[in-house]
Amino acid sequence: MxxxxxxxxxxxxxxxxxxxxxxxxxxxxxxxxxxxxxxxxxxxxxxxxxxxxxxxxxxxxxxxxxxxxxxxxxxxxxxxxxxxxxxxxxxxxxxxxxxxxxxxxxxxxxxxxxxxxxxxxxxxxxxxxxxxxxxAERLERPELRVVGARWSSPSYRVRDFLARNHVPYRWLLDEEPEGAQLIAALGGPGPALPLVVTADGTTLSAPGDAELATAVGLSTTPATDFYDLVVIGGGPGGLGAAVYGASEGLRTVLVEQHASGGQAGQSSRIENYLGFPDGVSGGQLADRARRQALKFGAELLTARTVTSLEARGQGRVVGFSDGGSIAAHAVILATGVTYRRLDAPGLDEFTGRGVFYGAALTEAPSCKGTDVYIVGAANSAGQAAVHLSGYASRVHLLVRGDDLGKSMSHYLVEQIAGIANIEVHTRTRVTAGEGGDHLERLTLEGPEGARTVDAEWLFVFIGAQPRTDWLGDAVERDARGFVVTGPDLLATGERPRDWPLRRQPYFLETSVPGVFAAGDVRAESIKRVASAVGEGAMAVSLVHRYLEKT
CATH class of the missing domain: 3.40.50.2300 (Response regulator)
Structure with missing residues (x-):
């Protein structure tokens, strides 16, 4: 050749x-x-x-x-x-x-x-x-095929899972000849969509994340039941912890519910991350970090949902939704945050059918020639606006405040100002949504009152809701659900409630010795990729200190 x-x-x-x-x-x-x-x-x-x-x-x-x-x-x-x-x-x-x-x-x-x-x-x-x-996947016809309906939440979830885990696939509408042929080949009344057909001809009907992960070769089963370090969450903080933990000789496993990268993994281009003057997409950054962790010997589990954390003697036990569990000497919580739901009548029913929380990069090509609406004023919203402006005829950025510069990096504000088809609407919010099988109209409330606009695409980037409900009372959290660590546990100048050790908690340590938090899930953290990676590395150094004194 x-x-x-x-x-x-x-x-x-x-x-x-x-x-x-x-x-x-x-x-x-x-x-x-x-x-x-x-x-x-x-x-x-x-x-x-x-x-x-x-x-x-x-x-x-x-x-x-x-x-x-x-x-x-x-x-x-x-x-x-x-x-x-x-x-x-x-x-x-x-x-x-x-x-x-x-x-x-x-x-x-x-x-x-x-x-x-x-x-x-x-x-x-x-x-x-x-x-x-x-x-890179350079074939025009990837072997993995996904057949589904155009406006379908389950179809979107499967495509998003594959894309964010860097699994190439070909998307076929159920009404297209090839898609209809694959459905008919199964006989009977027809499978539930989406239909996934793997390279070897295996068919999966409306698969869940775990079934899909196994079918495409992602690791879902731990190699052992005890590790030095369990990292929960595969965003920048978790990936940073996995890289540093494994590179320093700790038997490390990272558990991720959906896909590595977290919120950052959905960013179309991050331009202010150290060492990447050309910019780098969140997916590229996450993929490099994932491969780096694997190179050092970390184990990465995908599509596993953690539901409990418990201290048993010197061990820390992490329970899964399927009843299984693993244990370790130490745990790092890096579950990050998720975007808050937009509280407006009629929108919930269109989630995945015109309303998307996060960048939803798989949908960008479908936005070609249409008007796109984005809610949010932070970097993630700005990055999405710049990216989608290359597809949509016009991008409408809806901002509750009166100035983008209060919450968005200066370089992004300048980029947006220089792109002709991005229009910023300040002091504007979405108050309702309506449509048939997908979103068709939005009601906007702005300085000039209420108005209804035709809209098939709405991308939401508001707030930061921590992924900590599963923790219950396992560790101390603040009123908003963020994990409290280190000095913040000592508000009264005394040791934390039920703290069993004579020493005070380390800087990133939670109210449970040997359990640390890193990145956006931590109370009072700086919501930036670089700071999350830094905290992941710092948490590993504190794990070493904890293990030395245990």
């Missing part, structure tokens, strides 16, 4: 030869390196590869070229090879153009010239891009 191709385009012959030389030195055994010294020559070469059926893994283009700059070249190359990784070579003075290209052509990375030594500044970037290309 022919080697995949890496294409490099630069009009400076010396630089062009240098780039090709560095690429061949590192990747020549696995990839064919094709060099072009003009955009026209590069486009001709890419077209010939397309005709021959060659596979292009990455395209590197210099920004400053005559007749056609690097962004314009990559945009044309993208039409021929949409899955190839796109890398822009720039001088320091061109970084603003490179950053703009991230949104214009979904640029994967930009590299500043020169990059000596390549072992430090060039190869790590190319390694990461080629790794992403190799793992």
């Amino acid at each position: 022919d080697k995949p191709v890496i294409v490099t385009v630069d009009d400076d012959p010396g630089v062009s030869r240098g780039v090709a030389r560095d690429l061949r030195r590192r990747y020549g055994h696995s990839y064919r390196i094709v060099r072009a010294e003009s955009p026209a020559q590069g486009i001709e070469a890419v077209r010939e590869m397309r005709l021959r059926g060659d596979d292009v893994a990455a395209v590197l283009a210099d920004y400053r070229m005559p007749q056609m700059n690097g962004v314009e070249f990559l945009e044309q190359a993208m039409d021929l090879y949409p899955y190839a990784r796109r890398i822009l070579l720039t001088a320091y003075a061109d970084t603003d153009a490179a950053i703009r290209a991230i949104n214009v052509i979904d640029l994967d990375h930009y590299l500043l010239k020169p990059w000596d030594p390549p072992e430090e500044k060039f190869y790590p970037v190319i390694d990461a891009q080629l790794d992403s290309w190799q793992r």
Whole structure:
């Protein structure tokens, strides 16, 4: 089989030869390196590869070229090879153009010239891009198929589960010929939808998360019944704890109810996370962290619902909804938060049928050419507005306050102001929703009074409700349900109620020794991805301290 191709385009012959030389030195055994010294020559070469059926893994283009700059070249190359990784070579003075290209052509990375030594500044970037290309699903017809109704909450839940767990699938409407054929092949009155057909022909009718996870090869069963550390929740805090716990030699298992990434995993692009100047999607960040945890030996369980936590002697026992349990020396609670439901008549019945809590990235292509409404004023709402503006004819951002800047990062406020089809409505709220088999209309209350608008899409990003109801009285929580830790347990200057030890609780420790909390679930935490990851790492260091003194 022919080697995949890496294409490099630069009009400076010396630089062009240098780039090709560095690429061949590192990747020549696995990839064919094709060099072009003009955009026209590069486009001709890419077209010939397309005709021959060659596979292009990455395209590197210099920004400053005559007749056609690097962004314009990559945009044309993208039409021929949409899955190839796109890398822009720039001088320091061109970084603003490179950053703009991230949104214009979904640029994967930009590299500043020169990059000596390549072992430090060039190869790590190319390694990461080629790794992403190799793992991407490039087939036009994924083997896993999902058949369902267009406006169906169960169908949406299955698609969302697969997408957030990075399982490729092909979506078929039940009214389409192939979808109808798959349903008819089962005979009888017809299966409950959605219907999932796996690569080996196994059919699942309206599967739950656990059944679906098992069918697609996700791990759902613990390898043993006792660990050093159980991490509950697979958001940034939980993934950070799993990476640091496993890398430091703790037998670590992470338990996640739905999919790794948490709320952050639904973000279309996070641009202020340290170390990612090009930005990174929440899904990409979560996938990298998940693979990193697995590399260090952590065990990841998906589609397992934790329902109880109990201290038994020196052990901490975590119970599951199916009656099973696992135990550990220590537990880190990183269950994060969920968006609050919008309290407006008529909306609950349309959840998953036009009303979505969170970004619901699987629905973005279906929004093409329509008006989309978003409720919220924090970063998650802003990121969704920017992302959906690439599909919808107009995005309406509904904000209860009078200023986006009070709760949204400055860079996002500026981005939104620069996108023509995003309209911000301040002092506006949704008061009702109505429709037939899906959402069709919204009633909005704003400065000019009430009005009804046609609307099929409503995405809600309001409030932060902690996922802690299952804890009951196991650990101390505040009035809103957030887990109280460390110094906040000592409001009276004394030890916490029923605290059995002579020492005071560690900073992230709950009212139960050996049980820690990290990330958004913790009372008074900073609701940012970076702080959640940091708390996950800090919690592991406190687990070590706890184990040493136990």
